[in-house]
Amino acid sequence: MPEIPARRKRATVHDVAVEAGVSRGTVSRVVNGERYVSDEARKAIEAAIVKVGYVPNTAARNLVMQRTQAVAFIVHEPGPLFVEDPNIGEILLGANAALSDADYQMASIVVDSERDTERVARFLRGGFVDGVVMVSARTNDPITRVIEQLELPAAFVGHPPGLTAAWVGIDNVGSARAVTEQLIATGRRRIxxxxxxxxxxxxxxxxxxxxxxxxxxxxADLVESVPLYSYSAGVDGMRALLARHPDLDGLFAASDAVAAGALETLREAGLRVPEDVGVVGFDDSAWATRTHPPLSTVRQPAAGLGRAAALSVLAQIRGEKPAVDGIMVETSVVWRESA
Known part of the structure; x- marks a missing residue:
């Protein structure tokens, strides 16, 4: 049998100190980014690190500093919606960019069931992350209660009632009112x-x-409630509305994915958009430009929400207090052919 090669011994701070001709304490100060090291010593240490192949033991350093250099990104949505909803992806990418700039890792977690809730609660209590960005928190969310009990640095995308933690969001009321008013202005009577x-x-x-x-x-009878911001929910919701009100001539769908599903149902029913029914959505996600016709909608900067939430968490980790009234990000109405 071929011999298994011996594992190469990991270079240590001592090896770097010997090669550079300085003390171990001086090497530690350079590795940890501290000041008060001469330029000559710093250059010698940096050259020695390259020569001996030294890699800092991040786990050991974090144990001493009581830091993990990681932030959890928790999405309380069914797994399929995590993949389907472009907004969630944009929020995730915005948060990851901010964390990456600060040399933090992001742990992505999907809460899809009661079992997931218990598992994630144990994970948070285990001290594996320094903070949390939370997306799609519900009223009386058990994960929210765990975050508050642990006093973890956290920022929520959205603002559930009773929330005491930091949050970032948009004016959903004002944005929905604005896009609905614009739909009304097109002359629709049964919206x-x-x-x-x-x-x-x-x-x-x-x-x-x-x-x-x-x-x-x-x-109120012209409102159909569906559980999720999903394409299939839009299909089901539109079918239910048309069954009750076939004379409907306008529709506001609570998200672009919902609107896309509604458009499919309207086509199946032989109704033209916008000639017979004007349709507007919400988000200005990838759904909005992939539908036929393209959707009139509300543009919310999803990546900006994620970035703002991550920056808030990082500030709290540094000991700064979060904004008392939350952080509001501006939206705008984007008008296209669907209305």
């Missing part, structure tokens, strides 16, 4: 809504904005 995710603040607030825009014309 319905597929209201998604009413177990969290964004869903409730978008329904409120829709209600505010219609005022006295609001009809």
């Amino acid at each position: 319905g809504m597929i209201a998604a995710a009413l177990d969290r603040d964004s869903g409730v607030d978008r329904l409120q904005g829709f209600t505010d825009a219609l005022g006295d014309r609001f009809d």
